[in-house]
Amino acid sequence: MSLDLLCSASPDVFADKVWSRRAWLSRADDLPGEVADWFSVDAADSLLSRRGLRTPFVRLAKGGRIVSPSRYTGSGGVGATIADQVLDDAVLRLFADGTTIVLQGVHRTWAPVGRLAAGLSADLGHPVQVNAYITPPQSQGFASHYDTHDVFVLQVAGRKQWRVHDPVLEAPLPDEPWDLVADQVAARAQERPVIEEVLEPGDCLYLPRGFLHSASALGGTSIHLTFGVHAVVERDVVNAVLAAVRDSGWRSSMPVGWNPRGASGVAEIDSVVAAMIDALRGLDPDAVAAALHDERSARQRPEPVAPLAQAEAAAQLTPRHVVRLREHLGVRVERDVGTGTQALVWQGRRRLAIAVGEQAALEVLLAGGPVSVGALPLADDEAVAFAQRLVHDGVLVVQGTAASPPLR
DSSP states (O other): OOOHHHSSSHHHHHHIIIIIOEEEEGGGGGGSGGGGOOOHHHHHHHHHHHHHOOSEEEEEEEEEEOGGGGGTTEOOTTTTOTEEEHHHHHHHHHHHHOEEEETHHHHOOOOHHHHHHHHHHHHHHHHHHEEEEEETTTTTTSBBBBBEEEEEEEEEEEEEEEEEEOOOOSSTTTTTOOGGHHHHHHHHSSOOOOEHHHHHHOOOOEEEETOOOEEEEEEEEEEEEEEEEOOOOOHHHHHHHHHHTTTTTOOOOOOTTTTTSSSHHHHHHHHHHHHHHHHHTTTOHHHHHHHHHHHHHHHSOOOOOOOOHHHHHTOOOOEEEEEEEOOOOOEEEEEEETTTOOEEETTTTTEEEOOOHHHHHHHHHHHHOOEEGSSSOHHHHHHHHHHHHHTTTSEEEEEEEETTTOOO
């Protein structure tokens, strides 16, 4: 479990007593693995100088203010004249002058972080994204604030002093950012913190959304990864239910002379409410669950695939080849009870019709684990064609043959 790599609390303790309730500090000695396996100073330098990053994958801040991208982006030169590529020498000057670097979406740009984020999302059941914060010595990137999503802060390099205060707004939603209550945040930040600790490399701090926090680098350069957990909340479920109800009609105009404050207006509102209650009673929870599932899977990046290697492997596919379901894809099967047909749905928007004769083979694939193409309950040529179609659509990954190493 990725959660085990970031939190010393047991999964049960985290779920029952920590998640969305309290801050939790895990020390490196209590966590397995090495932080350098996921990210490092060299990784940050590589992203800033050799990967051709563009905004908004990088942003800079100093003294709590965002630095204009025009100060550190420009043309990439001949053959790469896109005007908003990150200029490494400009970043160097600004960083040396005390500017904090934020690498946004590191789960998209650095593979080990992407794997860790995808695993954490699978463990928690909520989408996860990752930013890296690189702070110069003795500097503070952002003033005390809160996030509207939960975070795991993993210290990668250097040392950073963290101060954490209780929320001024319980469980804030995305449309309730901290600057709406900036005065309250500033006042709370002057109070005694609930946590004031120095994070060393490998330490990890979990903060539920709403907890105020600020951090300052101590000594040398500090790097930490922030895993942002964008939790699905009850209001999201309510919105999905209302969306399902809205889809069932509600198109009629209110009557001529409509006055919501008049006696007839109140009666008409009451009539609509009564009809809504009836619609809610008849609502199919599975349909709402499917909509929420699709929304979540559309927000989480699945396992990357190698387009060239996979296309070649699909072209040469035989019954001896081993395939598996692509990880973190968020697949589900949609069945039409009336016709008996099925469709495979993934990433919230992709659909693939499954013939009746292919349904047993699909069940084998969805059961998990690698399987040889020849083991699918189809004739060999049909199994190869079926697997090729799923590889081309990015649903399956060809691992090689039983006697060959996995494809990378």
